[in-house]
Amino acid sequence: MPRIVLDTSISLPATLSPRGLTRKLLVLLAYGALNHRAEQRRSGLADLRHEAEASGATIAGFGRGDAATDTLDRRTAALRDLLPANAPSHWLAIGSAPIFDEYERKVREIGTRLNPTIRESEVGPLRRQMEAVCAIGTPQFDVAHTPTLTRDRKDDPIVYTALLADADYLVSDDRDIVPDGSEHHYEHDGHSVLAVTLNRLLTSHFEPADLDWGEIDGHWLAYAYHFSSAKLA
């Protein structure tokens, strides 16, 4: 189950350019997140049933959770039908509050440089898009006390997130994060991660290597999500 962290050099084009290669990667990560969440829900429920059985308790009130799991399964199946037969379902994106904060900061920074410009009202939805794709979060950490790992202090929380999460890959086209051209190995306090450019990830590490990226449509990302207005009242 490869776990990856995307920095803003990847996540910004992925969210803002629906036809690009980075968006296709995002579709696969959303597919992985759906599978992961459904599996987590099922195993959590199995653990609860085991606990209830052991203690003589009865369990109830799972209608909403069961319905949510069914919805996850339906969306997973819908994407599975669209994706190439050999599309992987186990690549997972990892996020953290500092990663999402940096993404949001960069969205605002480049917003006026794009055509069309990014409206302030679109910043939240863009951030939610990235948050939804990330299946796993890292423990909270204080950004001010992030160890120095790169030559740009602003990049340290990104690398630190990947280290804390024991990610397999940190994908970045930022030369401050991957200074050696295509790969750079980071180690800190018993954790390690391989930072790679997108090109290196896809040509040397991504499995299956023969995946036909041309068969993936970036607009399918929206199919991974649905409207949920149910709210506890």
Next chain:
Amino acid sequence: MALTASRPQLLTVAEAAALLNVSDRTIRRWIEAEQVPYLKLPSGGYRIPQAQLLASLSGTYDLRREMEALDERFADVTEDQVRAALDAADDK
């Protein structure tokens, strides 16, 4: 393959109320309406599984529609244009 069951984190009504910043009465109302998952103990008390409780909460935004609207607005934006904007911001 046999899987080892892990212990779910179970909250008392008071702990669940504190977690969500609502009253004990609200949690009990949700339990009675079966709006949240719970275990009823042989003693009659309740325990609420934290993971399933948090998963049962949902926002009111329409993520799919948000994404489709963004994709429509930025349909013609290329990755190179985004990278150029990033480079320009870095050179600032």
